[in-house]
Amino acid sequence: TKKQSRQLSAEEIREIEHEKTHYPYTQAVGLEALKIVQKHQGWVSDESLLAVAEYLDIPVADLEGVATFFNMIFRRPVGKNVICLCDSVACWMLGCDDLKAQITSRLGIEYGETTEDGEFTLLPVPCLGACDKAPVLMVGRETHRHVDPENLDQLLNELQ
Ligand code: FES
Numbered sequence: 689t690k691k692q693s694r695q696l697s698a699e700e701i702r703e704i705e706h707e708k709t710h711y712p713y714t715q716a717v718g719l720e721a722l723k724i725v726q727k728h729q730g731w732v733s734d735e736s737l738l739a740v741a742e743y744l745d746i747p748v749a750d751l752e753g754v755a756t757f758f759n760m761i762f763r764r765p766v767g768k769n770v771i772c773l774c775d776s777v778a779c780w781m782l783g784c785d786d787l788k789a790q791i792t793s794r795l796g797i798e799y800g801e802t803t804e805d806g807e808f809t810l811l812p813v814p815c816l817g818a819c820d821k822a823p824v825l826m827v828g829r830e831t832h833r834h835v836d837p838e839n840l841d842q843l844l845n846e847l848q
Contacts, residue, residue, distance in 0.1 A: 692735060692738070693736075693742050694738075694739050695739065696740070696743055699728065700725060700728055701743070703724045704717065704720070704724055704740075704743065704744075707720040714745065714746065715744075717744060718740070718746055719758060721743070722737070722754065722755055722761050725740060726761060730766060731762040731764060731766050732762060737752065737763075759813055759814070760813075766809040767803060767808045767809040768807050769807060769808050769827050769828065770809045770811060770827065770828065771808060771809065771811070772811050772826040773791070773810065773811070773812055773823075774813055774822070774824045774825060775813070776814050776815035777819075778822040778823075779815075779819070779822040782822045783823055784822075787823055787837075790840055790841075791810055791840070794841075794844060795808050795810070797810045799811060807847075808847070816831060821833035822834075823835045
């Protein structure tokens with residue numbers, strides 16, 4: 689069955705229109721529009737992606753490409769706290785695999801999974817640009833540097 693787009697909310701449209709004033713080409717607003725939708729909906733469903741493509745009058749495939757390229761655009765429902773664990777080389781050398789194992793054993797989720805209570809999603813992400821402070825993870829907009837088993841435990845306590 690063919691997917692239908694959904695109606696963008698007035699608020700989403702208002703924010704997208706505002707972004708448009710910053711960009712010379714409508715095409716360039718695509719990523720910002722996806723971020724706006726994600727801010728309001730938590731993630732970008734197919735219906736939302738179609739709605740944005742229609743609204744901006746850009747090809748769905750182009751927008752899909754943007755969404756795929758920027759891995760902070762979630763194309764599946766995510767938990768309230770999205771833990772993005774850097775698994776690039778510096779973080780890997782300094783033990784991100786152990787941190788991942790710690791999260792998996794404590795929360796029972798693997799990469800790409802969400803806890804049943806909808807609280808946490810765990811995702812691997814490429815270098816977050818703080819290699820000298822590895823290992824690094826992000827929860828929401830917060831970056832956590834020099835993560836170790838103790839402060840990871842503490843962080844999860846605070847979030848839970
Ligand atoms: Fe993890 Fe760069 S490798 S922040």
